[in-house]
Amino acid sequence: MRLRTRLALAFALLALVPLAVVVLPTLSRLRDTLSRELDARMQAATTSAQEALERSGATARRAVEELVDSPAMEDLARDAREHPTRAIQAGTAGALMKTRGLTVLSLFDNDGRVLSSGHLPARRGDPDPALFHVTRVKASRPLPVRVEVRTPSGLRQLPALVTARPVDYGDLRLWVVGGVLLDEGLTQHLARLTQARVSLLAEGAEVAVAGDAAPPTVARELPLGEAATVRLVFSRAAAREAEEGVMRAFLLLAGLGGAFAVLLGLLVSRWMTRPVEALTEGARRVAEGALDVRVESDATGEVGELVKTFNHMTSELKATTERLVASERIAAWQEVARRLAHEIKNPLTPIRMSLETLLAAQEARHPRFPELFKESAGVVLEEVDRLRRIVDEFSRFARMPKPQLAPVDLSELTQSVLALYATPPPGIEVQPSLQTGVVARVDRDMLTQVLVNLVKNAEEAMADKGGSLRVRVKGTEADAIIEVEDSGPGIPPENRARIFEPYFTTKEGGTGLGLAIAARILQEHGGKLEAGGEPGRGARFSVVLPRAEGATPAG
Ligand code: ADP
Secondary structure (H helix, E strand, O other), X not given: OOHHHHHHHHHHHHHHHHHHHHXXXXXXXXXXXXXXXXXXXXXXXXXXXXXXXXXXXXXXXXXXXXXXXOHHHHHHHHHHHHOHHHHOOOOHHHHHHHHOOOOEEEEEEOOOEEEEEOOOHHHOOOEOXXXXXXXXXXXXXXXXXXXXXXXXXXXXXXXXXXXXXXXXXXXXXXXXXXXXXXXXXXXXXXXXXXXXXXXXXXXXXXXEEEOOOOOOEEEEEEEEOOOEEEEEEEEOHHHHHHHHHHHHHHHHHHHHHHHHHHHHHHHHHHHHHHHHHHHHHHHHHHHOOOOOOOOOOOOOHHHHHHHHHHHHHHHHHHHHHHHHHHHHHHHHHHHHHHHHHHHHHHHHHHHHHHHHHHHHHHHOOOOOHHHHHHHHHHHHHHHHHHHHXXXXXXXXXXXXXXXXXXXXXXXXXXXXXXXXXXXXXXXXEEEEEEOOOOEEEEOHHHHHHHHHHHHHHHHHHOOOOOEEEEEEEEEOOOEEEEEEEEOOOOOOHHHHOOOOOOOOOOOOOOOOOHHHHHHHHHHHOOOEEEEEOOOOOOOEEEEEEEEOOOOOOOO
């Protein structure tokens, strides 16, 4: 991963981690607070529902007690003692019930028979054991029971809070059992009071319901003996909404913060890494050999120092390299001069000896002087010829003209060089393998000279025993290559470094300039000449040139 990307990520992490550290506990605290608040609200609502129930029970009880103590009741009891059925009629309880604001009222005789019923007049004359049972329970508070009533949809069992009180007149005892039905009126009142959805359950069925609670919800139940249960359903929607609001704000913040941090990271890292990247690029180019690289940067501090040191180093390197090249060149020419002197000295000895022989013969008036003269003159001429050859070769080497570059298809050029060997010397087999379309910008004549030289050397190497001469043209992405390989004796390792030196030769009558000239030609072309192969099994010379992509070869 690049330095820049890493820095941007680190910035984003730096921005997001504190945000997460703050927000997650905050969220959990908010959730706690909200749920505690809801708990308290539910507790308060349940309590007030309980109180409301108790209040309406108490109101009904007071109404029953006032009824029992009223003069009207005393009159009724007195009349009933004399003519029970005439005094208490089917509508009696109904009328009393209405005046007292009750919704349940039955008058019983002491045996549990209904004398009159306000909530179910049709009961008159029948026993109502469920309701009459209340008279047997000793309780100061109203009791929850299920009471049978007539509704538009027929007879129904509804829960009610009822109180029983006796009415005595002489030996007569009547029972008054009255109270309030728990129905829609109650659930509506409780729903208003608690802001919850309130339902009244009797035997698992919902008898009455009021209010709304949007999901999600939590429920609390308020049991009323076995008769009924009040269920309060509270909405958690508001709390959920608050949580989601905070979460949304967090996500928005995280998104914005993250994006901002990444942007900032990129900017900062760009500012920080630009000089480093310039240095990396500079170092790469120096490694490739470009010594005049200078890194331009306005960086300060350590990085600025590094840039300055780098530039200083490259200019030092350049100066040193130039000095080295210059001194190498001087040394090379000294060596060339030394060898040239040696080469010239060789023919001088036979010339001198021939002339001395002639002088001596003339002085002695040698009888065979004319023959001697002819012989010596031949030697002198031959050696002078050799001298001329040496001087010619040297001047060719020393005054190498600038190459005239043009795109050339190497397979075609190689083909034309090999054509000179259409009939190779006996025992030598030529095996060409020429990839077409490998083009390089070269001086055609100079490259021909190089190839002729390499082929001639290979042939000379195989002159004794014969063998095969493999000539290959191939291209890589960057290079155009010609290989000349023979199966001769190869190059001994101790000679490998010297074969490119001028005047190095192992051949009788060799000049030792062929490879030196070839290497220089390739150097002038921006290419190189490499020697390879295995000593004892053959030599391989590779001409490596920069490949000219897409250039059309001339001719
Ligand atoms: P010359 O051919 O006149 O000797 P060169 O510069 O062409 O000069 O070669 C220098 C030396 O390199 C040769 O004398 C020989 O020792 C060695 N050499 C060149 N080509 C080959 C080859 N194909 N196999 C073995 N040795 C070689």
